Amino acid sequence: MRLKAIVLAALASVASAAYWMEEMQHQGVASFNPDKSYQVFRNVKAHGAKGDGVTDDTIAINNAISSGNRCGGGPFCNGTTTTPAVVYFPAGTYLVTTNIINYYYTQIIGDPTSMPVIKGSPNFQSYGGIGLIDSNPYLNSGTLQFKATNVFFRQIRNLVFDTTDVPGTVAGLHWPSSQATSIQNCIFKLSSRPEDDHTGIFMEEGSGGMLADLVFYGGKQGAQFGNQQYTMRNLTFYGSKTAIMQLWNWGWTYKSLNIYDCEVGINMSSNAVGSVTLLDSRFVNVQTAMTTFRGASHVNSTGSLVVENVDYVNVPTVLQGPDGPLLKGNPSGLVHDAGYARGNTYTPNGPREYEDRDQVYFPQPTTLKQNGKFYERSKPQYESYATYAFLSARSYGAVGDGITDDTAALNHLFQTAANTQGAVAYIDAGYYKVTDTIHIPGGVRAVGEAMAAVILGAGPKFADINAPQAVVQIGTPGEAGRVELSDIIVSTQGGTAGAVLIQYNLNPPAGPSSTVAEMPPSGLWDVHTRIGGFAGSNLQLADCLKTPDAAVHADAKCTSAWLSFHVTKKAGNVYVENSWFWVADHDIEDFNNTQISVFAGRGVLVEGKRVWLVGTSSEHHTLYQYQLLNATDVFMGQAQTETPYYQPNPPAPFPFTRIDTTLGDPDFHTDCQSVQYGANTTINSDGSLTLGGNPACAMAWGLRILGSKNVVIFGAGLYSFFNNYNVNCSTLRSGENCQARIFWAGPLNPGSGFSTSTPPRDTGAGNPGKFVMSHRPPFHSNKTTGSTGETADPWVQVYNLNTVGSVSMITRDSKDLAGWNQNLATFANTLALFHY
Known part of the structure; x- marks a missing residue:
């Protein structure tokens, strides 16, 4: 009761406090980094940034990102899980004169209650980078530092990118990226001067991914996107010449896209565009909503287009082909498209x-x-919560070193969070080895740090291929309730052939209505399963080297999961966004990303009712x-x-x-x-x-x-x-x-x-x-x-x-x-x- 009272009091006093992430005690560790003094959380102001809009903060920000012998900054590292970092920006305006270089396995997070601004100076110069922040710079060889299809586990959120004072050509953010990456809740302010060529996000390669809750003002192109596939939700553009330049893709899904006062909404006129899916969106005062190279005599399947529940207001041309309009709109009225397909x-x-x-x-x-649109929900950031609402796993006795058995400590943490009104379980960065099932009851809110909060199933409990056991169990069978979980990874260590990494059992609380408004679903955002290929997994190159010349060979010590994610038959009402269920095909820690053979039986099994899987991936089961x-x-x-x-x-x-x-x-x-x-x-x-x-x-x-x-x-x-x-x-x-x-x-x-x-x-x-x-x-x-x-x-x-x-x-x-x-x-x- 005393803890409950403390939390309620903390919530009441939040108006006068800074964002909880800024004030809390940071105890996260990089469990398998040999440098035990390595710092996961970094505040850019602690590294000398002023955020006053006058001082050049470029060096200080780059130091905050790079300190600790991290993976990036040159051709010497192609990936690692041992140097995760949260780079935090308090409120302020941070003037930069050249590129901020992002590193591997980095979360860049601003204060969502007063979003910090990254502002390019009038004398901004790119020295090999692209954009105010470059997340994958080009090397002198002309190749990207990180192979774009292997860029995992990074996020940017709660920042304003301002390029309005930068002359010439510039991007707010360079983002070649793949699975388990996201950009959320960012604003891009771009120059619309005729002589300038500004774009908010430039993405030319990768296999992603998720973008959500972004706003773009101005620019020659609000964004330029090229990637194998992506899911993008709640993007809004104002006054761009072209809102979206679709450079290439295999498949792309846009949901809740809002485009205002632009000449062109989506330019998909490249013959390298495979398919675009657009739903629950709106174009207002746009000359041409979409352009395509696919004409009336098109003979193959490129340029496939599907549209559902889209409004065009004061849009003369809905779809422009190479020889003229394919779908006409209304220059002074509304056209509603309940559904349209071309392909x-x-x-x-x-x-x-x-x-x-x-x-x-x-x-x-x-x-x-x-409200007539497919349900969507953004990852919670708990802006209104005070620091004392967050219950640290390490403060509750968990060690997170990948060696100590943390089963009891984590179960105690989650049970306390469920019983404490307004509490959030905070999983500090670290590898939490567990030898029995972790139970997460209904009512739990939990957030991990740095996408490096890893629950690591190990030991004989999970070893029997004929007796599968849950590593993490969300609710017990038949239990009613909801949870909110974000930025957490569930993994295994060694031969755990009977491991069910995540078992979801919760049902909606009983009520008179089945509508989403009255019975909102549970939410899982960036909740991943990662099986093998990382330090501490005992499933790396030295353990599980591929064996293409050995017939019908599977090493028992490399058979490490029975099922990754299971929504059981009586469960349901769960929203899952940007989750990657991955069995490693290569060793992330190896410089050459050498391939390995790791075996896991089943990927995602859904037996329940009312489930949203938004921007998810499942590989190599x-x-x-x-x-x-x-x-x-x-x-x-x-x-x-x-x-x-x-x-x-x-x-x-x-x-x-x-x-x-x-x-x-x-x-x-x-x-x-x-x-x-x-x-x-x-x-x-x-x-x-x-x-x-x-x-x-x-x-x-x-x-x-x-x-x-x-x-x-x-x-x-x-x-x-x-x-x-x-x-x-x-x-x-x-x-x-x-x-x-x-x-x-x-x-x-x-x-x-x-x-x-x-x-x-x-x-x-x-x-x-x-x-x-x-x-x-x-x-x-x-x-x-x-x-x-x-x-x-x-x-x-x-x-x-x-x-x-x-x-x-x-x-x-x-x-x-x-x-x-x-x-x-x-x-x-x-x-x-x-x-x-």
Whole structure:
């Protein structure tokens, strides 16, 4: 009770206090850094920055970032997890005269209650860098310091980037980036002088990622984006010449985009653009909302576009093609687009080139929406909380050195946080070794430090492949409640073949309504699983070197997880954003990022109801990356996967050879018997495919949807780059034959439903026929399954599916439907819409 009273008093006095991060005691450690004096938290003012808008703070800020022999600043380090840092900016204006160079594994965080300004001086000069902050500078060799597809675990939030005084060409931020990275709650103030060329964010490479809650003012381009895939939410542009220049992509999802008073909204006229998905957005006083290179006679799948629930106010041209307007707007009024698609479609057979606004292809799952838009929620930063509300893991007895058993201490911390109104469990940076399950009850709020707060499952409790156990259990089965968790990593150490890294069991609290407004979901932001490839994991190069020349080999000490993330069958109502469920393909600590072989059975398993997976990735699990099993009401936004590099040596499911039918494990022996092989990939008379190139079938699924209903996927990138560590299979020349199949959708029992009959079509394997649909039957029959009123026929809707290395892009109820050679686009193959 005394602690409860202290916390409540602290909350009441917060108005006169600084942001809690600035005032709290910082006890975080870099557990596997040999320098025990290494400092995780750095306040730039403690390193000499003034923040007065007059003093040149460049050197002081760069010192705050680089001190402690960190990874960056030259070609001597390609990545490490041993030097994490939080670089904190108190309120103020920080004048800089050249680039601030960001380092690997860095969180740059400003005070959200009074956002600090990074202001470029009139004499600002770039010396090899790009932008006020350069997160991956170019070396003298002309290459980026860090390989962009290996830039992980970094964040920037709560900053204002001001380039208005800088003449010429400049960017606010250079951000080539990949998984587990984010920019949140930042403002970019850019010059709009005709002689200047300013952009807020310049991103040209990587495999990301998440951007959210950003505002751009002015600039020749508000932002320039090029990356394999990205999810971007709540970006707002005012007065840019071009709001977004889409340089290239395989797949991109924009949600809640707001563009005002710009000449062009999204310029996707590069033929290197694979697909763009746009939903819940608004263009106001924009001359041309979008431009595309894809004209009326376009013959491949590049430039695929899907739009849902977008308003155009005073917009003369909605979509401009190479030969003129493709979609006209209203120069002095409103045009509302409930749904529009342009690209190849499978409904379920195809391909057909589709370009229309047929609303039956845009179902409205109200249970996933709030105020007519798909639900979204930003990572909490607890701006109104006082320092005393944060309960430190180390103050509660946890050591975090990666050696001491911290199980009891963490369980005590989370139970106290659940019982204390207004408390937040603060997981100081460190590796918290646990030998039994960590229980996080409903009601817990928890935040980690530096994305280096790691819960490390180890020991015999998690070792039995036939008796899986949760490392972290969020709620007990049947428990009601909600949690908020952010910036926490769950990992394993050594041979832990029975480890379920995160098990989510919570149900919504009982109430009269199922609306999101009355029953908001739990939230997990930047809650990652990381299996192997880091210091302290005992799953590095010296332990788990790849073995491409050893047939069907899997080292028991490198078999280190049974399942990464599980939403159990009676659980649900959870929002997950920017989480990466990663089985390491390489050793981050190794200078050459040498490949390793680490085995983990299953990626993300969703059995529950009402789940949002926003900007998530799941990679290198043996059986599958994502599986929806009897799930209901699921939103996925730009989900991304990779097949294990070692497969098919050993083939799936090895070493997880025991099939768990209760969890819908794939039976590769049975499933692969339905593959039809031939000399070339062609369409058969029943709409199914014969697969050419003799691709391996016993390979991990990127995505399986079994017996699930009301599933909507706005962008998916399912990639298979390797066969037994050989990358040649994923090229166009090879026939994209790394694996036979990658995406399965159908009932629990193959062959039990979902007819593949379809109207007449072009059955050749060449270019798809043009098919513009205006009237189609609705998704659902009028039959119901009883008193619930639910429709008898479920639906699954996938927009902008992009695959690499799989001969079949879609397998529906054991039949392969979409061939890679029918949907040629960029390096990835693309189709705009799949429905059953």
